[in-house]
Amino acid sequence: MSLDPLPAIMTEPVVRAALLEDLGRAGDITTEAVIPAETRMRVHMTSRQNGTVAGIGIAVQAFRLMDPELSCEVLKEDGSPVAPGDAVLRIEGRARPILSAERVALNFACRLSGIASATAVLAAAAKAHGHARIACTRKTTPGLRALEKYAVRAGGGANHRFGLDDAVLIKDNHVAAAGGITNAVKAARGHVGHLVKIELEVDTLAQLEEALQIGIDAVLLDNMGPDMLRAAVAMVAGRAITEASGRITAETVPAIAAAGVDLISCGWLTHSAPILDLGLDFEG
Known part of the structure; x- marks a missing residue:
């Protein structure tokens, strides 16, 4: 289905606030302690259930607010049905910002996809x-x-x-x-x-x-x-x-x-x- 994304001016303040809440006063001390600054990685955001995804663009925004140079490839557009094992987003780049943004990105994507999934069943x-x-x-x-x-x-x-x-x-x-x-x-x-x-x-x-x-x-x-x-x-x-x-x-x-x-x-x-x-x- 075709679904126009929300303008970034509406969503970025919410995503930024969530990242700031998570980073607190000292940043991601675990990742900074464990992962060398030059380390790079590639990850997939993957569905564990049948459902309908939403908020994938919001997840991308979370990753790119931490590092604008991250490569983010959307594999399943919002509104798409998914099954267990389906990859919905691929992220590649420096490991530290990926790991620091992971939970906020997932929080938004899981929450919004849950709403979309429940709506799809009723619809x-x-x-x-x-x-x-x-x-x-x-x-x-x-x-x-x-x-x-x-x-x-x-x-x-x-x-x-x-x-x-x-x-x-x-x-x-x-x-x-x-x-x-x-x-x-x-x-x-x-x-x-x-x-x-x-x-x-x-x-x-x-x-x-x-x-x-x-x-x-x-x-x-x-x-x-x-x-x-x-x-x-x-x-x-x-x-x-x-x-x-x-x-x-x-x-x-x-x-x-x-x-x-x-x-x-x-x-x-x-x-x-x-x-x-x-x-x-x-x-x-």
Whole structure:
């Protein structure tokens, strides 16, 4: 798949901060003590599991921030499926910067590949049973949102809003504080510009009916079972985007997708997806 990388101006500060955290106040004292400065090496970053890779370019950035002269050859582009033993990146050059950047590079690549892998599994299950796309949420690691949402795209998913400022999402607490659905939606519509979409979270079909009478761009159908989702989609009848959320797993996605919703959002993709096990293997 074709996936545009994130601009370096967005990613370099995060990678640089991770390297500085690891190097501490004295640098890599182990590598400097054990490895002569002139030593060179060639290594491969290799997958230990089946999955989908993401963050390989971020790993390259980590290595090259330690030494711009390192040779880094990407063997598997972000979004590519991998199997155990597949090499995804080859690095060659001075041994010291390679070894010093190894853990930070792997931390990013393993984390982002884990997100992409989990997304790919859900996306495949949804595609087999309907037209719904898998979407992430704002439940991201502080400071890593852009990277983690990129990893979702690498896995074939879609991004929900990036922050509080790019769309309106009226949730149950907003409704309670505003004095009801109608009050909340009218207030939002009067406050934001004409290009800003408004989504409303609903828990019942009665709430959905009220939302449809007011007019809404999207509805978040929260914690509804497949039968209720099917009824909700029929009620909406194309008048708004339908998004299902709550208790999303690879096992529940088929029935949710078959209900006909447009989106299935899943917070655990970015807050607790397991990593994809990648390692750095010495060559020769």
